Amino acid sequence: MFRILVSDAISEEGLAPLRKSEQIEIVQKKVTEAEDRLHEFDALLVRSATKVTEELLSKMPNLKIIGRAGVGVDNIDVEAATKRGIVVINAPNGNTVSAAEHTFAMMAALVRHIPQAHVSVKSREWNRSAFVGTELQGKHLGIIGFGRIGSEVAKRARAFGMIVHVYDPFLTKERAEKLGVSIHTLDEVLACSDIITVHTPLTKETKGLLGEKNLAKTKKGVYLINCARGGIIDEKALIPFLQSGHVAGVALDVFEQEPPGDHPLFAFDNVIVTPHLGASTVEAQLNVATQVAEEVLQFLEGKPVTSSINLPTLSKDVYEKIQAFYNLAKKMGMIASQYMNIPVQELSVTYAGTVADLETTYITRSLLAGFLRPRVASTVNEVNAAMIAKERGITYGEKFSDETHGYANCISLTVQGENKTFTIKGTHIPNYGDRIVHFDGFTIDFAPEGHLLYIQHQDRPGMIGKVGNILGEHQVNIATMQVGRQQAGGKAIMMLSLDKPIDDALLQKLTEIEDIETAKRVEV
Numbered sequence: 001m002f003r004i005l006v007s008d009a010i011s012e013e014g015l016a017p018l019r020k021s022e023q024i025e026i027v028q029k030k031v032t033e034a035e036d037r038l039h040e041f042d043a044l045l046v047r048s049a050t051k052v053t054e055e056l057l058s059k060m061p062n063l064k065i066i067g068r069a070g071v072g073v074d075n076i077d078v079e080a081a082t083k084r085g086i087v088v089i090n091a092p093n094g095n096t097v098s099a100a101e102h103t104f105a106m107m108a109a110l111v112r113h114i115p116q117a118h119v120s121v122k123s124r125e126w127n128r129s130a131f132v133g134t135e136l137q138g139k140h141l142g143i144i145g146f147g148r149i150g151s152e153v154a155k156r157a158r159a160f161g162m163i164v165h166v167y168d169p170f171l172t173k174e175r176a177e178k179l180g181v182s183i184h185t186l187d188e189v190l191a192c193s194d195i196i197t198v199h200t201p202l203t204k205e206t207k208g209l210l211g212e213k214n215l216a217k218t219k220k221g222v223y224l225i226n227c228a229r230g231g232i233i234d235e236k237a238l239i240p241f242l243q244s245g246h247v248a249g250v251a252l253d254v255f256e257q258e259p260p261g262d263h264p265l266f267a268f269d270n271v272i273v274t275p276h277l278g279a280s281t282v283e284a285q286l287n288v289a290t291q292v293a294e295e296v297l298q299f300l301e302g303k304p305v306t307s308s309i310n311l312p313t314l315s316k317d318v319y320e321k322i323q324a325f326y327n328l329a330k331k332m333g334m335i336a337s338q339y340m341n342i343p344v345q346e347l348s349v350t351y352a353g354t355v356a357d358l359e360t361t362y363i364t365r366s367l368l369a370g371f372l373r374p375r376v377a378s379t380v381n382e383v384n385a386a387m388i389a390k391e392r393g394i395t396y397g398e399k400f401s402d403e404t405h406g407y408a409n410c411i412s413l414t415v416q417g418e419n420k421t422f423t424i425k426g427t428h429i430p431n432y433g434d435r436i437v438h439f440d441g442f443t444i445d446f447a448p449e450g451h452l453l454y455i456q457h458q459d460r461p462g463m464i465g466k467v468g469n470i471l472g473e474h475q476v477n478i479a480t481m482q483v484g485r486q487q488a489g490g491k492a493i494m495m496l497s498l499d500k501p502i503d504d505a506l507l508q509k510l511t512e513i514e515d516i517e518t519a520k521r522v523e524v
């Protein structure tokens with residue numbers, strides 16, 4: 001049973017595909033109300049309210065995937081999740097339009113004093129002169145952060161006859177031209193805008209972006225809007241600019257602390273606020289829930305997720321193309337790790353032939369995960385393999401070559417250990433399977449699966465028989481046996497596939513056969 005904890009309000013209709021599956025149990029509870037079952041859950045679905053901390057993750061040892069039904073993942077300790085091999089996905093575009101529309105609603109409300117007029121009329125006042133506003137048409141709108149939402153806001157601004165100025169350090173000239181905006185520096189946007197709206201994620205760079213220094217660069221009478229993340233506009237720094245009238249008004253949908261409680265900004269009549277409603281529409285919530293549900297189903301079926309925060313994004317057809325190599329690489333990593341059971345410094349993967357034209361990053365991650373798995377007690381997978389390798393001082397890299405050794409494709413792994421370098425080469429033959437075709441300097445041909453027994457020996461008559469006899473005496477059946485040698489009478493190797501694993505005593509017995517130099521078990 002795949003157990004999912006839904007700890008924030010997520011659209012029931014969007015979750016329907018998950019509810020239909022008999023393999024899935026959905027529990028809708030706050031994490032604080034599900035303490036007794038936290039250890040059971042395979043998946044956790046959240047919005048922005050649930051804080052997915054390292055501490056929470058430590059209580060959820062079975063967690064495999066975190067689904068964020070929305071964009072921002074600043075409420076999730078992604079690094080801690082990655083370290084645990086937990087994939088984090090989000091719904092990057094499900095609430096874009098709703099957030100852009102909410103931004104515009106706040107903009108109109110701000111410059112036309114709608115909330116204040118609403119309260120006044122409901123208090124039986126009829127004070128029309130108190131709420132004279134300004135038009136949006138002809139005003140200069142500064143957009144800081146020109147991604148999905150920022151660009152949707154720009155479209156609406158142009159429809160309102162506004163002049164749009166954009167600051168986004170990652171915006172390419174081509175995209176700016178395509179979207180019909182000109183790129184400005186932050187200072188230019190601050191200096192020329194009548195209204196400034198922020199649409200960046202909350203990061204180290206954007207936290208306090210509109211703090212005292214940059215607020216001082218804005219036009220007197222500027223209006224500010226934050227429907228992105230609390231803290232991008234420094235709430236404390238705002239106060240003197242409101243007191244002096246430099247800032248004519250502020251619209252906040254998000255806060256540094258949510259809920260904000262009794263906030264000093266609420267003392268200002270020209271600060272209008274909403275409780276993080278940017279994505280709170282029927283449409284947005286259906287979109288994000290549907291997207292997350294689809295991703296979780298993909299994950300459950302062992303297929304690649306498409307909107308992962310901590311994995312390379314793979315489309316379905318790319319995954320189908322690389323899957324055979326992804327599996328081969330993982331097995332090669334596992335074999336190399338068990339064979340080279342010594343500390344290693346570097347893994348070098350070379351791709352040749354048809355595999356070289358594919359998305360090899362993912363294949364390499366699979367190989368790395370396979371290599372680390374026999375060496376790490378906790379979960380190791382494509383999500384955390386790179387982080388674990390770095391922690392263990394293992395570097396890895398990819399190369400490409402034309403040398404396929406006569407195969408249509410060839411993956412070559414060279415492992416650099418203390419005083420030992422080991423190379424293994426593998427190929428995938430469609431409709432036949434995976435083959436290891438080179439092993440530690442020997443040409444050989446065996447399937448990388450099952451209970452393998454590697455033996456290095458002197459090339460003498462009768463060696464194979466001696467090994468076979470001892471295994472037979474111990475009721476260990478040989479499924480396949482492949483041999484390789486560098487030259488007659490020299491060094492040689494056997495790779496046997498056994499019907500069951502062998503114990504230490506039998507392994508020791510094999511190493512005692514004359515002219516046998518090494519015997520190693522390898523489980524794939």
Ligand SMILES: NC(=O)c1ccc[n+]([C@@H]2O[C@H](COP(=O)([O-])OP(=O)(O)OC[C@H]3O[C@@H](n4cnc5c(N)ncnc54)[C@H](O)[C@@H]3O)[C@@H](O)[C@H]2O)c1
Pocket residue numbers: 071072092095096099144145146147148149150167168169170171199200201202203205206227228229253254276277278279280
């Ligand atoms: N209020 C809400 O309910 C609501 C709804 C949806 C999204 N959001 C927030 O809005 C943010 C933006 O959402 P999005 O979908 O447009 O994300 P996005 O990733 O598409 O766009 C973010 C943009 O910010 C830019 N950026 C990053 N760092 C910057 C910096 N230092 N200065 C200027 N620009 C910078 C990026 O280049 C990118 O273009 C999200 O991170 C989320 O926190 C809030």
Ligand SMILES: O=C(O)[C@H](O)COP(=O)(O)O
Pocket residue numbers: 047048049069070071072073095228276278279280
């Ligand atoms: O980042 C987002 O998607 C928005 O802030 C929406 O957050 P919510 O899902 O808590 O409404």
